[in-house]
Amino acid sequence: MTKLEWKRVDLNQGLIHLAPENTKSGKRRSIPINEGARRALLSRANFRTTHCPNSPWVFTHKDGQRVQSVKRSFKTACRRAGIEDFHIHDLRHTCAAWLVSAGVPLPEVRDLLGHSSITMTERYAHLAPENVRSAVARLDSLSRFSHVEENGKENAARSIALTA
Numbered sequence: 158m159t160k161l162e163w164k165r166v167d168l169n170q171g172l173i174h175l176a177p178e179n180t181k182s183g184k185r186r187s188i189p190i191n192e193g194a195r196r197a198l199l200s201r202a203n204f205r206t207t208h209c210p211n212s213p214w215v216f217t218h219k220d221g222q223r224v225q226s227v228k229r230s231f232k233t234a235c236r237r238a239g240i241e242d243f244h245i246h247d248l249r250h251t252c253a254a255w256l257v258s259a260g261v262p263l264p265e266v267r268d269l270l271g272h273s274s275i276t277m278t279e280r281y282a283h284l285a286p287e288n289v290r291s292a293v294a295r296l297d298s299l300s301r302f303s304h305v306e307e308n309g310k311e312n313a314a315r316s317i318a319l320t321a
Contacts, residue, residue: 159224161215163205166190166198182273189269257281 165174172187180186190198201215209221216224231245249270256266267278 159214159216159227162213163202163215164213166215168195168198171195180271182271184271186268186271253278253281254284257284260285 160179161173165176165179167174168190171190173190174187175185177183177185198215205212205215205217208219209217212221212223214221214223216227218224227245235241235243253266253270256269257263263275263278263282266272266281267275270278272278
């Protein structure tokens with residue numbers, strides 16, 4: 158994160174472009190920017206304009222030198238908030254958990270977090286069992302399953318689907 162350069166930030170398209178050398182998987186990818194991230198990036202752009210207009214780095218000190226680490230600042234913030242045993246990487250896990258709990262499909266969570274396989278993302282699936290229930294409940298609303306009887310007999314497809 159601290160190595161993010163402005164040339165990789167596209168506020169018009171709402172994307173951050175990561176080069177292979179900036180990803181754990183070694184693959185190029187783009188990350189969408191949500192509104193909170195956009196506001197934070199605009200704040201950093203204003204900081205850059207005021208203090209270090211020629212710095213290529215998004216996260217800099219007033220002299221334009223890149224911030225090397227946020228560990229000490231993060232630890233201070235956690236201490237002030239009364240949060241114990243929490244590390245910056247835990248934010249990735251929190252993000253994944255919130256996305257899955259909100260019903261975002263696992264392949265989308267995988268792509269957003271840059272997991273190399275769905276297996277890494279599946280460890281969060283247990284956080285949204287209601288999504289599976291909801292998926293099964295959709296069978297009741299499908300037109301091919303909507304009528305219960307056909308010539309006095311239960312629709313075979315519906316019966317198979319519900320007992321499988």
